[in-house]
Each structure stands twice: as C-alpha cells, then as structure tokens.
Amino acid sequence: MADYNKADRLPAATMDTLHPQETTGEHRSTKRQCxxxxxxxxxxxVRxxxxxxxxxxxxxxxxxxxxxxxxxxxxP
Incomplete structure (x- = not known):
C-alpha cells in the first residue's frame, strides 16, 4: 500500500460534489444516426x-x- 501525504488528498466535500454538465439542446448527434x-x-x-x-x-x-x-x- 502506498503512503499518501495528507496534503495530496482532496477534501471529502470536493470528492463527493457532482458538477452538472451544460447541454446545448439536442443530445443526439447526426453522426449517430443510420x-x-x-x-x-x-x-x-457506430464504433x-x-x-x-x-x-x-x-x-x-x-x-x-x-x-x-x-x-x-x-x-453506402
């Protein structure tokens, strides 16, 4: 097990926070259509x-x- 310095760890509040992603409206790309x-x-x-x-x-x-x-x- 590796030794971790307390300064290297993130605060617990930062680790558990979810950041919502902004969307620009349409979520389905035309490249993902047949x-x-x-x-x-x-x-x-597609991949x-x-x-x-x-x-x-x-x-x-x-x-x-x-x-x-x-x-x-x-x-085609």
Whole structure:
C-alpha cells in the first residue's frame, strides 16, 4: 500500500460534489444516426459497425446482423 501525504488528498466535500454538465439542446448527434434509415444508434454501435470516419450506412433496423458483421454498415 502506498503512503499518501495528507496534503495530496482532496477534501471529502470536493470528492463527493457532482458538477452538472451544460447541454446545448439536442443530445443526439447526426453522426449517430443510420444514414440509410435514420434510426438513432449508440456511439459504441457506430464504433464497431461503422466506417472509420464515424459514418454508418446500416443498422439493425435496416440490415441483418450478418450483413453488419460482414461490413454492410461501412458502405453506402
């Protein structure tokens, strides 16, 4: 176990405080929509099945899982 200096620790009140994040209105990015059918998809779905530039040309609403696994979401 490492030794910690009391000066290195943050006060308990600072550690437990939540700071709300401001939003600018719309929380769903157009990059997180299927370019084929317009359905919302998660960031992780785009990362796995989309193209390297963040675009997605197919989702589970308009393609089969087999087609997505074979790269169908990366091609227009």
């Amino acid at each position: 370019q084929n059918c317009g359905h919302y998809v998660t960031k992780q779905f 796995v099945f989309g193209a390297n530039d963040g675009s997605l040309y197919g989702c589970l609403s308009c393609l089969t899982l087999r087609d997505l696994r074979e790269g169908g979401g990366k091609q």
